Amino acid sequence: KLFFTDYGNAAKVERCDMDGMNRTWIVDSKIEQPTALALDLINKYVYWLDIYLESVEVVDYQGRRRQTITKGRQIRHLCGLAVFENYLYTINSDNLSILQINRYNGTDAHALAKLDNAKEIRVYQKRTQAAVRSHACEADPYGMPGGCSHVCLLSSSYKARTCRCRTGFILGSDGRSCK
Numbered sequence: 001k002l003f004f005t006d007y008g009n010a011a012k013v014e015r016c017d018m019d020g021m022n023r024t025w026i027v028d029s030k031i032e033q034p035t036a037l038a039l040d041l042i043n044k045y046v047y048w049l050d051i052y053l054e055s056v057e058v059v060d061y062q063g064r065r066r067q068t069i070t071k072g073r074q075i076r077h078l079c080g081l082a083v084f085e086n087y088l089y090t091i092n093s094d095n096l097s098i099l100q101i102n103r104y105n106g107t108d109a110h111a112l113a114k115l116d117n118a119k120e121i122r123v124y125q126k127r128t129q130a131a132v133r134s135h136a137c138e139a140d141p142y143g144m145p146g147g148c149s150h151v152c153l154l155s156s157s158y159k160a161r162t163c164r165c166r167t168g169f170i171l172g173s174d175g176r177s178c179k
Contacts, residue, residue, distance in 0.1 A: 001061070003046055005034035013037065013048055015061065019153035019162035026063035036081035038088065047083055047103070049090065051076045056088065056106070070106030080120040091118045136161035149177045 003015045013027040033052035044061045054075040059066045077094040088101045097111040137145045137152035146152030148163035165178035
């Protein structure tokens, strides 16, 4: 799945399949300007910052069990969001510090380090990576991902895929090759 925020005409948090199909709103009420998003891949939770409502909130992948983690004026200065173990990590754009916040109750918020210039934050650690199983976009015997000549995107499950072409090409009638 692909998760993303939108605060155009109607603010929301959405998800869709990697090929863009099955687009679903998971949060569309009491939300104004969601600017950062983080996923807990193990427990299947979506966290987001809303800088207009000055809050950090969480829902499950279906948009249920919504909770406010923390609220307050300090949120409007935050950008980027990552989750790892018991904490959320974000950047304070006022003083360019990395903040660590308890993801269960918003307590224990403190600065870890200062940076010269940052707008985004990511945690890279082996335990945050889900185990990869066999999937429809694996390379075929000719080295083509999922048998697609350009781009292979997973569909509704790891067993299904959609082929797409790079800019300037169109998908052939076989649904795999680009011309």
